[in-house]
Amino acid sequence: MKSFKQPFYGWWIVGAGGVVQWYTSAVFWRGFQAFVPHILGTFGWSHGATAAAISLQRSESGMISPFVGALLDKYGPRKAMAFGVFVTGGGFIFMSQMQTLWHFYIAISLLTLGMSFGTFIVFVVTVANWFVRKRARALATLMSFSAIGGLTLPLLVASIEQFGWREMLMATGIGFWIIGFPATLVMRKRPEDHGMLPDGDVVDGDDSSGKQGGRFAGIREHAITMRQAIKLRFFWQLAIVTSLGQLVSSTNLFHFSALLEYGMTTALAASAAGAVAIGDLTGRAGIAVLGDRYDKRKMLTVAMIMQTLGVAGLAGINATVFGIDLGLWPLPFFILFFGLGFGASIPLRLSILGDYFGRASYGSIVGLTSSVNAIFGAAGPALVGLIHDLQGSYRMGFTILAVMLLISIPMAFTLEPSGRVAAKARAITRRNFRERNRFESSR
Numbered sequence: 028m029k030s031f032k033q034p035f036y037g038w039w040i041v042g043a044g045g046v047v048q049w050y051t052s053a054v055f056w057r058g059f060q061a062f063v064p065h066i067l068g069t070f071g072w073s074h075g076a077t078a079a080a081i082s083l084q085r086s087e088s089g090m091i092s093p094f095v096g097a098l099l100d101k102y103g104p105r106k107a108m109a110f111g112v113f114v115t116g117g118g119f120i121f122m123s124q125m126q127t128l129w130h131f132y133i134a135i136s137l138l139t140l141g142m143s144f145g146t147f148i149v150f151v152v153t154v155a156n157w158f159v160r161k162r163a164r165a166l167a168t169l170m171s172f173s174a175i176g177g178l179t180l181p182l183l184v185a186s187i188e189q190f191g192w193r194e195m196l197m198a199t200g201i202g203f204w205i206i207g208f209p210a211t212l213v214m215r216k217r218p219e220d221h222g223m224l225p226d227g228d229v230v231d232g233d234d235s236s237g238k239q240g241g242r243f244a245g246i247r248e249h250a251i252t253m254r255q256a257i258k259l260r261f262f263w264q265l266a267i268v269t270s271l272g273q274l275v276s277s278t279n280l281f282h283f284s285a286l287l288e289y290g291m292t293t294a295l296a297a298s299a300a301g302a303v304a305i306g307d308l309t310g311r312a313g314i315a316v317l318g319d320r321y322d323k324r325k326m327l328t329v330a331m332i333m334q335t336l337g338v339a340g341l342a343g344i345n346a347t348v349f350g351i352d353l354g355l356w357p358l359p360f361f362i363l364f365f366g367l368g369f370g371a372s373i374p375l376r377l378s379i380l381g382d383y384f385g386r387a388s389y390g391s392i393v394g395l396t397s398s399v400n401a402i403f404g405a406a407g408p409a410l411v412g413l414i415h416d417l418q419g420s421y422r423m424g425f426t427i428l429a430v431m432l433l434i435s436i437p438m439a440f441t442l443e444p445s446g447r448v449a450a451k452a453r454a455i456t457r458r459n460f461r462e463r464n465r466f467e468s469s470r
Contacts, residue, residue, distance in 0.1 A: 035227030036215070041165055042137040043213035045172030047112075050206050051146050052176025052201045053183065054119075055138065060283040061184045063296070065192040072128055073416055074351030092142040092401065096394025100387075103216035110143020112207030119200030123193045148397060149197075149214070152390040153383045156217045162381050163318025169373035170243065171311040174370055177304025184297045214418065215387075251384040253391040255452040261383065261443050266396050269376045270403035270443075271435040272331065273426060275428045276336050276409045277368050277404035280304075285421035289345045290363030299362060306337075306366025314374045322353045323379050328439040330371040335432045337365025342425035383445045 052431070054059070067077060098107055125131050136211030150169055158165040189196050218225055257261045286296035291431070317326070340360025346353050377393070384392050411424035418424075 036221070036223065037154070037165065037218065037225070037227065037371075039213055040150075040157055040215065041154055041169050043210040044154065045169050045206055047146060047210050048169060049148060049172040049176045050203065051115075051142065052173040054202075055142070056173065057177040058180055058182040058183045059282050060300065061180060061187055063280060064186060064284060064287070066131070071191075072129070072131075074413075076128060076129075076413065083269050083469065090210035090302055091140065091146060092397035093296060093394040095143050095148050096152065096392070097164070098398075099149065099216075099390040103154045104149045104214040105153065105211055107144045108149045108211045108214055109145075109208065111141045111149070112204065112211065113141070113145075115141030115145050116200040116203040116207070117141070119196050119203060123196035123200070140169070148390070148393060153214055153216070154295065155377070155389050155393075156386050157215075157225055159318060159381075159386075160228075161226050163323070163374060163378035164315045166316035166377045166381075167311050167313075167318055170370075170377075171189045171308055171315065172303050173373075174308035174311050175385055177307060177366075178301060180296075180301035180304070193214065223252070230416045234362045246407075250387045251402060251452045253388045253395065255455055256384055256388070256392050257395070258323065258455050259448060259451055261448045261451075262392075262396075263399075264438055265376065265379065266444060267437045268327070268331065268435045269372065269396065269402045271432055272334055272369065272372050273400040274403040274407045275334060275432055277407040278409055278425070281411055281415075285425070286344070288421055292406065298359060302362045303366040306363045306368075307370035310367040310370025310372075311374055314378075316369050318374060318378055323375050324439065324442045324444075325376045325383070326438060327372060327379070327442070330368045330375060331435040331439050333364040333368030335368070335429055335436065337361050337363070337368055338425055339429040340364065342422055342429055346422060368421055381449050397454075430462065 044216050063077060112136055118141055120132050121137060122131070122134035126136055151166065154165050154169050155162060159464075166343070183195070190198075215221060229382065251259075279300075283296055283300045286299055287293065291299065310333075314326070337360060340357040340362075343353050343357035344355060344361065346357070379397065380392055381389055407428070408429070411421060414424040414427070
């Protein structure tokens with residue numbers, strides 16, 4: 028009788044991290060837009076003031092991310108994640124009791140701190156450490172859980188209507204603890220620390236200590252440090268491409284409100300905003316199948332084109348262009364292309380960073396990239412919220428974002444291949460070595 032083969036432990040990490048990703052997406056990344064109209068209706072705050080709080084969240088997250096990445100590279104994920112889960116749950120509970128705008132800002136700051144240590148970066152870095160050949164598949168699978176969270180938006184909207192926004196925020200915080208703390212127990216830093224290889228590979232050899240000729244023999248990947256990476260044009264070019272995408276995606280806070288403003292019913296707006304997650308999920312799942320087979324640079328270019336079409340579709344719903352009422356015709360473009368393009372871009376950029384720079388400093392490099400993304404991500408909600416306060420409409424803000432996103436398409440298409448980037452990194456190292464020797468010999 029054939030013995031049952033245990034799945035590679037890395038997939039348990041993907042599953043545990045994915046469940047937390049799903050919940051975080053359902054209640055915050057995609058779900059928080061359901062709370063916004065009720066919070067604004069209760070306190071009467073301006074859209075700009077609310078958007079500024081979300082921009083604060085994006086900017087604070089960007090400042091924290093490099094430290095989180097460096098800590099993960101050095102110490103591993105467990106302790107960082109446990110701290111993050113505790114603070115995130117507390118942040119939601121605190122928000123459920125808020126009475127002033129300053130309370131809202133404090134709650135957002137707590138959520139930023141907690142999620143920086145307890146969600147996205149922790150899972151991405153850990154999963155990337157456990158997979159090399161199947162990295163795109165593993166990261167895309169992990170990220171697909173986030174897209175599934177968007178499908179529950181109509182349910183969250185209905186729950187808030189039924190029970191109240193304060194009660195739902197309280198339940199959200201407790202739920203985060205219930206889901207997050209068990210997931211921390213599954214996290215492990217690297218497979219080599221537990222006598223395994225990335226991807227579940229098995230390499231014959233007498234030496235299991237991790238030296239050449241033993242278990243490390245089958246692993247071939249670039250090893251570029253943070254110091255080398257920041258001197259490469261490729262790093263900054265990719266960071267700008269993904270940051271322009273983040274500029275647009277961070278405004279999902281206002282998608283539901285914009286659809287209501289465009290004249291949709293609450294049910295239709297909630298369904299449309301939630302349906303974006305279907306395209307999002309399809310994009311992420313598609314990369315799980317195709318990401319390790321085809322040129323990731325070309326796929327990223329296609330993803331940015333689709334995201335541009337999607338946000339243009341959002342701006343065009345029920346708009347009048349050259350005297351023609353577009354009605355709901357642009358709505359399918361928003362639902363399909365925005366979700367599909369955004370969903371595909373997330374695992375693509377994360378796997379590209381791993382393919383190009385390797386695992387040695389992956390956490391630090393992802394953290395720095397997230398910082399650059401956060402600068403743009405902070406500007407997105409602030410820009411759309413400010414334009415709404417000035418113009419009284421979301422349409423102009425989303426139109427501007429669509430035009431800005433066009434810049435990302437040629438930049439993604441002209442990204443250099445990984446071999447050339449690795450050669451440039453080695454050349455930088457050799458040049459620095461020669462300059463250091465020349466300096467020391469002249470002393």
